[in-house]
C-alpha cells in the first residue's frame with residue numbers, strides 16, 4: 001500500500017514539476033513573442049536547406065542574410081560543429097531578437113556510423129536493438145551540431161515497387177508501431193534538452209506508403225477504416241511516444257494534399273491524438289500544391305497555414321506571402337502565433353534558449369563519432385537484420401576449408417553498403433565483404449571474379465551516376481562473364497553477391513520490375529550451368545522477385561544494405577560464426593503482378609479454393625507469396641508444440657494466457673522470433689485473416705526447449721469499427737503462434753460481454 005502511495009506521490013510531483021516548467025516556458029515565449037514583429041514570427045516558420053545534396057528542384061538562396069533579418073526558424077543539411085556554429089553565430093549575434101536556430105538533418109539509419117537500412121533493421125524484430133541504434137545516431141548527430149532528425153519514417157508499405165520501402169519498417173501496423181516508439185525514445189531519450197538527444201520528426205504524415213502503383217509522389221486514396229486500422233497506427237505510436245515534430249507527406253488524402261489537409265493536421269493529429277509539437281512540411285510540399293491543382297502561391301500558403309502547418313520546408317511560401325495573408329485577413333493572426341509558438345517551444349525544450357551552442361562541441365565529436373562500441377553495435381544490428389531465405393541441404397554455413405569463389409560486382413563494393421539516406425555516412429569507411437574475409441582469413445584465401453558490371457543498362461546507370469552512384473564499367477560483359485565461369489569451375493562452391501545499387505531504392509527510386517537486373521541474372525544462369533552449388537547473397541532495399549533464384553540457388557541470404565559493418569556481418573553469418581535470425585517485415589512476392597501483396601489481407605467472399613474457378617486467384621500464379629511476412633530461416637530448426645490457452649473465453653478485464661513450447665531441434669544454438677497473430681472471425685466490418693499482436697525473441701541452445709507465454713487482453717482485440725470507434729466485438733477469435741505468418745499452430749477462444 002505504502003509503495004502505491006509513493007508511486008502516486010512521485011507522479012504528482014512529476015506532473016507538478018512539468019506544469020511549472022510549462023508555465024515557465026509559456027511565460028518566456030509569451031514575452032519573447034510580444035517583441036516579435038509579424039515578419040519575424042513568419043520568419044520562424046521558414047526552414048531553408050543549406051550545404052548539402054537536395055531532393056527537389058528548388059534550392060534555398062541567401063540564407064545567411066535571411067538569418068540576420070530574423071527570417072529563418074531553422075536550417076537543414078548543415079552539420080559539423082564548425083558549419084553549425086557559423087550559422088548559429090549569425091542567428092544569436094546578428095539578428096535582432098537573437099533567437100537560436102534549429103538544425104535538422106535526415107539521420108535515418110545512423111549518422112556517421114551507419115546501421116542497416118530501416119527495412120533491414122525492422123527485420124531484426126528487435127525494438128530494443130533499434131532503440132539503441134537510434135540512441136547512437138542521436139549521440140553522433142548531436143556531436144555533429146544537429147538537434148533535430150527527420151526520422152522515424154513510419155509509412156506502412158505494401159508495394160515493393162515503391163523505392164521508399166527501404167526507409168520504413170515494412171507492411172505491418174503492429175511491428176511498425178513498436179519500432180516507431182522505439183526510435184522516438186532512442187532519439188529523444190527522456191530529456192530533449194540533454195546535449196546528446198535530438199528531436200524526432202515522424203514522417204510522412206500520412207499514408208505516403210500507399211501511393212498508387214508504387215510510383216513515388218503518386219496519388220493515395222483509401223477508406224477511413226483502412227487508414228485507421230492499417231496505416232495510421234505507427235504515426236500515432238510515435239506521437240504517443242512524445243515525438244516533437246511531424247512531417248507532412250507529399251500525397252493527397254481524400255483529394256486534399258496532406259499539407260492543406262485540415263482534417264489530418266488539426267482534427268486528427270492535434271484534437272484526436274493530442275499532438276502538441278510542431279508540423280513541418282516535406283521538401284517544397286506547399287509549393288507543390290500548385291501542381292496538385294490547389295491554387296496559386298498565395299492560395300496554397302493560405303491553405304497550409306489554415307490547415308495547421310507550422311513550418312515550410314524550402315518552399316518559402318510562408319516567408320513570401322505569410323505577412324500579406326494575415327494582413328488581408330485570409331489567415332487569422334492566431335494561426336501564425338500558434339505556429340510560431342510551437343516552433344519556439346521546440347527550441348525551448350531542446351535547451352537552445354538556455355544555450356544556443358549546446359549541441360556544438362568540437363571535442364565531443366572526436367570522442368563520440370564512430371567509436372569501437374558504435375561500430376560493434378553496427379555489426380550486431382547488421383547480423384540481426386539479415387534474413388536467410390533458403391538453405392537447401394545445409395549449404396550454409398560455409399566451411400573455410402573448401403575452395404570458395406566469391407563472384408559478383410558487390411563482393412568488393414563499399415559504395416553501396418551504406419544504402420540510401422546515409423547523408424553523413426562515408427562509404428569509404430564501410431567494410432566490404434571482401435575486406436572482411438581478408439581480415440578474417442588472410443589474403444588470397446578465396447577466389448574472386450567480378451562477374452558482371454553492377455548495372456549494364458546505360459540509361460539506368462547514367463541516371464544513378466548523376467546522383468553519386470559511382471557505378472563503373474570495367475570490362476565488357478563477355479569478358480567478365482567468361483572470367484566468372486572459369487573462376488567458378490575451379491571452386492567447390494560459389495558465393496554470388498548481387499542485388500541493387502543504393503540508389504535503386506530510397507526516394508524517387510520506384511521500379512516497375514523488381515527482379516535482379518538482366519545482366520546479373522545472366523551471370524547467375526551462367527554460374528548455374530557450371531553445376532557448382534551456389535549461395536546467393538543479396539544486397540537490396542526492397543523485396544525482390546526471386547522465383548528463379550529460389551528454385552535454382554542452394555542458399556539465399558538477404559543482406560540488405562547493412563551499413564558500415566555490412567562486410568564483417570556477412571562474413572560471420574556465411575561461415576557460421578553467427579546464426580541468421582532476421583525475419584521479413586515485408587512480403588516477397590512471386591512476381592510483380594501480385595503486388596500489393598501482404599499477409600493481413602481480407603478473406604473476400606470467395607476465398608481461394610483449390611480446383612474452383614470462381615474463387616479469388618490468378619490463372620498464372622498462386623496467391624501465396626514467395627516468402628511471407630515474418631519468414632526467415634536459421635542454421636538450426638525450431639519445432640513448435642501445441643498451443644495451450646488457459647481459458648476458452650474471456651470477458652471484461654480478463655486475460656488470456658497463450659503458451660506453447662518451442663524447441664531447438666537442429667545442430668546450432670539459435671534465436672527464433674515467435675510470432676502471435678489473431679483473427680476476429682465475425683465483425684461488423686470485415687477483419688483481416690491474420691493480425692500480428694505480439695512477438696518474442698527466444699534464444700535456445702541446441703536441443704533446448706522453452707515455454708513461451710503471451711497474454712492477450714480485450715485491448716488486443718480492438719479495432720476501429722465502421723463508425724471509427726475503437727472497440728472489441730464479442731464473438732469467436734482464432735489465435736495463431738508460429739515462426740512466420742503462414743506456418744502456425746492455432747487455437748480458438750471467445751470474447752464474451
Ligand code: BGC
Nearest residue numbers: 055056106150203282283507
Ligand atoms: C524527403 C523527406 C526528407 C526531406 C528532407 C524529402 O525529399 O521526402 O523524407 O526528410 O526531403 O531532406
